[in-house]
Amino acid sequence: MVHQYKNNGYNIVLDVNSGAVHVVDGLCYDVIAELEEAPESQTAEHLKAPETLERLKEKLGGTYDAKDIEEALADVVELAEAGRLFTPDTHECLIEEVKKRKTVVKALCLHIAHDCNLACRYCFAEEGEYHGRRALMSYEVGRKALDFLIANSGSRRNLEVDFFGGEPLMNWQVVKDLVAYGRSQEKLHNKRFRFTVTTNGVLLNDEIQEFVNKEMDNVVLSLDGRKEVNDAMRPFRNGKGSYDLIVPKLQKLARSRNQEKYYIRGTFTRNNLDFAEDILHFADLGFQQMSIEPVVGEETDPYAIREEDIPAIKREYDRLAQIMIDREKKGKGFHFFHFMIDLDGGPCVAKRLSGCGSGTEYLAVTPWGDFYPCHQFVGQEAFLMGNVEEGIFRPEIADEFRSCNVYSKEKCKNCFAKFYCSGGCMANAYNFHGTIHDTYEIGCEMQRKRVECAIMMKAALAEEDSEG
Numbered sequence: 001m002v003h004q005y006k007n008n009g010y011n012i013v014l015d016v017n018s019g020a021v022h023v024v025d026g027l028c029y030d031v032i033a034e035l036e037e038a039p040e041s042q043t044a045e046h047l048k049a050p051e052t053l054e055r056l057k058e059k060l061g062g063t064y065d066a067k068d069i070e071e072a073l074a075d076v077v078e079l080a081e082a083g084r085l086f087t088p089d090t091h092e093c094l095i096e097e098v099k100k101r102k103t104v105v106k107a108l109c110l111h112i113a114h115d116c117n118l119a120c121r122y123c124f125a126e127e128g129e130y131h132g133r134r135a136l137m138s139y140e141v142g143r144k145a146l147d148f149l150i151a152n153s154g155s156r157r158n159l160e161v162d163f164f165g166g167e168p169l170m171n172w173q174v175v176k177d178l179v180a181y182g183r184s185q186e187k188l189h190n191k192r193f194r195f196t197v198t199t200n201g202v203l204l205n206d207e208i209q210e211f212v213n214k215e216m217d218n219v220v221l222s223l224d225g226r227k228e229v230n231d232a233m234r235p236f237r238n239g240k241g242s243y244d245l246i247v248p249k250l251q252k253l254a255r256s257r258n259q260e261k262y263y264i265r266g267t268f269t270r271n272n273l274d275f276a277e278d279i280l281h282f283a284d285l286g287f288q289q290m291s292i293e294p295v296v297g298e299e300t301d302p303y304a305i306r307e308e309d310i311p312a313i314k315r316e317y318d319r320l321a322q323i324m325i326d327r328e329k330k331g332k333g334f335h336f337f338h339f340m341i342d343l344d345g346g347p348c349v350a351k352r353l354s355g356c357g358s359g360t361e362y363l364a365v366t367p368w369g370d371f372y373p374c375h376q377f378v379g380q381e382a383f384l385m386g387n388v389e390e391g392i393f394r395p396e397i398a399d400e401f402r403s404c405n406v407y408s409k410e411k412c413k414n415c416f417a418k419f420y421c422s423g424g425c426m427a428n429a430y431n432f433h434g435t436i437h438d439t440y441e442i443g444c445e446m447q448r449k450r451v452e453c454a455i456m457m458k459a460a461l462a463e464e465d466s467e468g
Contacts, residue, residue, distance in 0.1 A: 213257060
């Protein structure tokens with residue numbers, strides 16, 4: 001499978017199954033397009049057959065010289081023989097092996113606080129309540145969760161724990177105590193905990209900052225961008241905006257971490273489809289690591305992204321990519337999570353096929369110790385998998401998630417981005433279609449555009465390096 005597109009003056013060809021990317025001239029682009037129309041001509045044998053060249057001359061002869069067409073085809077043959085173009089799919093046969101893998105839990109999302117000091121209008125967690133009640137996780141529940149992680153992590157040494165909410169800083173003493181407990185267990189079990197905290201920043205102070213910088217491998221800081229955008233969607237419960245209070249605190253924390261091992265995480269809605277301005281606002285505030293995610297909501301929600309918004313969103317991603325290239329060339333670059341793409345290595349095959357590992361490698365833990373496949377399933381009793389006292393008592397849920405992959409989803413099979421998104425978010429698929437074996441189409445459209453932009457940026461910056 002080959003995907004071709006034009007972006008910012010570049011003719012880009014992605015060989016989906018190998019991951020190889022080629023920036024080509026107009027003739028080669030058109031030759032590949034003609035060959036893609038006739039799959040039977042894509043083997044090396046057929047590519048070199050005289051009738052293939054004759055067909056190309058017949059199709060393209062009115063635009064290009066016959067000799068040039070012959071040379072372009074020779075280049076295509078060379079790429080195909082090197083396994084970098086028209087490569088067959090060798091991944092689907094690995095699915096059964098992936099399904100047979102034993103559950104080895106490597107990460108927990110600890111819902112340390114089902115409570116929050118903000119009232120974000122799009123919050124899927126209902127201001128921290130998660131379809132249930134407000135609660136703070138006790139040290140005892142958290143300790144048992146860490147014990148479960150150690151016991152079910154097999155030979156894996158590095159274990160990941162995200163302190164999540166609601167707002168985790170509302171239960172700060174328990175966060176500190178659990179970090180201390182985790183550290184006390186590392187040498188005993190030959191493990192290494194990598195702790196992360198996701199916070200809105202309201203309660204940040206010097207003591208918390210010092211502890212976070214000592215113990216947390218990563219920090220996720222919530223901010224939606226420009227003051228008017230942030231305050232419209234992320235107010236306090238009294239309706240007052242949070243921007244003025246939190247921005248200086250977030251800036252201070254980012255500087256104290258040397259602009260590393262954190263990221264600003266925002267959400268854009270249909271009320272700010274010019275979200276590139278919010279990302280640039282992050283950069284102008286001094287932040288260098290950032291992400292802004294599209295909101296997911298019901299069509300009846302006034303802020304929810306709808307199908308008619310997609311063209312504007314795609315144009316905005318294109319605009320952002322070009323601005324980022326210009327800034328990078330001027331030495332003022334920054335990292336935007338959705339445009340960070342590894343064309344040389346990337347995730348292992350299992351990750352490319354089946355995604356984030358929710359329900360198998362990654363679990364969410366409620367304040368009272370229940371296990372769910374991920375934070376977005378918390379409170380949905382159909383996905384209750386177990387608890388810290390009994391362990392996993394519904395392993396069939398893990399089996400279902402393990403069977404979910406880009407080949408179990410009909411819409412993924414012919415999508416060029418499937419090995420970059422791994423089938424997308426299973427929670428979104430379930431919430432919109434009632435099954436994890438489907439896709440959230442609006443999300444897919446945005447993901448495909450982000451992949452195209454990310455690849456184009458790689459091409460543009462590689463060209464800059466070669467010219468420099």
